[in-house]
């Protein structure tokens with residue numbers, strides 16, 4: 001199958017390379033060609049690759065995805081805005097910007113809010129530094145044997161990215177209202193892939209809240225979404241990624257953030273699916289005093305599969321990081337959480353904590369939790385906790401003995417289980433939206449099992 | 451006299467294939483306060499759990515009638531809605547569920563099951579505040595998560611608070627006095643006494659005569675080795691205080 005799959009990607013690249021943003025700009029063409037070569041060299045993800053051991057490789061490579069049609073009638077069911085109150089909104093349909101559905105509002109001076117397509121058309125040079133080379137996601141391994149291991153799907157994304165949101169903020173500027181980025185895919189006859197690239201760069205002391213929402217994909221849609229993030233010294237980014245309920249789609253979502261001195265990245269991931277989700281968050285705390293927070297709620301039912309991976313690299317001293325992940329798995333769904341904290345030799349005074357707990361609602365559900373600490377210096381405080389279990393029978397009985405139906409009691413306990421994660425979101429409007437969405441998804445999970 | 455509110459006949463129940471209740475006979479009338487005393491491990495909590503409907507207990511014989519209904523055939527939440535309340539010997543901590551939310555959800559779930567209208571947040575808060583004040587509990591308890599991080603005594607008081615809010619017709623208090631200091635005991639006893647009325651029956655499980663000085667029982671029953679070994683009036687409690695359970699222990 002992988003041969004056919006690879007051949008499908010080759011066909012896709014050949015068919016659409018001339019229509020992709022930036023086509024005709026020499027460095028863009030060269031970058032895309034090099035990225036595709038890199039992708040071919042690495043091959044599709046397989047369970048033999050350590051980081052993909054528990055990944056949804058079968059869902060991903062089990063069908064050949066054609067490139068999304070570049071145009072055509074744009075009749076798509078675009079949901080009403082998710083965030084209440086003032087916001088900037090960009091909508092992408094089938095991987096391309098939809099001006100008619102968007103409402104960028106008026107960002108303050110010093111904020112550039114645009115799209116990858118527009119940026120590459122107007123100012124390709126500015127995009128160059130932001131995207132970087134396809135090899136940028138390579139990692140060094142603990143063993144000191146330098147095993148450059150690029151991320152094949154990131155390389156494929158670099159080759160095929162059709163569009164995405166771009167947010168560039170100058171030093172000292174705050175984007176007061178949150179940015180809502182919505183991705184919609186249309187029903188499709190044959191399997192289709194959408195490669196999206198979001199770029200976010202905050203200058204020193206800048207502030208922003210960004211919410212990226214996938215409005216739900218139909219069967220046969222693969223979204224491969226990469227977000228490149230740079231957070232300048234003392235800047236603060238809140239970055240929420242939410243799956244508003246994909247049915248049977250395959251969704252790969254990778255965020256990669258680099259943090260300068262005293263920068264803060266606060267990330268939240270909601271994955272709710274009966275399809276397959278791979279959610280990666282890779283943070284590099286490159287300079288002293290950076291703060292990274294990566295939290296997530298994973299909810300899967302049916303034959304759903306969620307594979308969450310985090311990798312927080314503390315490169316410099318006095319960095320802090322926290323990770324809080326909760327997963328609930330119903331029916332025969334499966335979940336995996338690989339949470340890695342790496343403290344490099346120069347990162348003394350690091351304080352890192354990771355906490356992952358999973359609930360299994362049915363005997364057929366499975367969850368795996370794999371915290372990994374690689375600590376290469378003394379003088380650090382790292383903690384990790386993980387546990388997988390069922391809903392607490394004593395608590396359920398306590399609630400029922402006071403009059404709550406079993407269904408209500410279960411819902412209340414599941415809300416309690418996930419609530420602490422959503423509560424970490426700083427922006428009130430975003431937090432309310434995510435709480436509603438989580439409750440709605442929990443409700444769907446409850447009805448799957450009762 | 452009409453039928454007692456609660457009638458237990460020859461109730462036998464096992465846990466893990468071990469018979470714990472070995473033929474309980476007991477009736478409690480509306481308006482009555484019945485005290486159950488007995489040695490550790492004699493089956494007092496098992497009896498309350500079976501009455502409240504907890505999983506894991508196998509009823510092998512006998513029956514329980516409550517207000518003319520077959521209690522054992524009902525789900526725990528149905529029992530609650532029809533007026534059965536058990537204050538747990540060891541109340542469960544439920545982090546992430548706010549006490550006020552939980553209590554109001556429980557109250558409204560019961561009211562809905564009885565086809566009564568829901569209590570809105572404002573009325574609920576008024577009632578909750580008044581109840582807390584009577585139990586000399588801080589309003590902070592409403593905002594805290596259910597029993598999470600509560601001291602032993604606070605958990606017991608929270609059970610009494612729930613009972614007062616839910617206004618059951620049959621309340622079973624499983625060692626609600628254990629772990630209370632003298633002041634808390636008095637406050638809890640006042641709370642329990644406030645619940646006494648001609649329509650309501652209270653079953654008070656305790657090891658100590660002390661609670662019964664405040665909450666004076668109409669009847670006292672000794673549960674030993676899974677059976678009601680003796681029944682009497684409040685004098686029986688005083689006698690047990692003096693002589694212990696030696697006479698009731700299996701030879």
Ligand SMILES: Nc1ncnc2c1ncn2[C@@H]1O[C@H](COP(=O)(O)OP(=O)(O)OP(=O)(O)O)[C@@H](O)[C@H]1O
Nearest residue numbers: 465466470488489490491492493494495496497506
């Ligand atoms: N879930 C259970 N699993 C195994 N044994 C149990 C269980 N519940 C009760 N038992 C056993 O049943 C017997 C009666 O226990 P129970 O808790 O009803 O006693 P009790 O009278 O309430 O005691 P205490 O005064 O100490 O509270 C004990 O031997 C106890 O070990």
Ligand SMILES: [Mg+2]
Nearest residue numbers: 494495496539
């Ligand atoms: Mg007991």
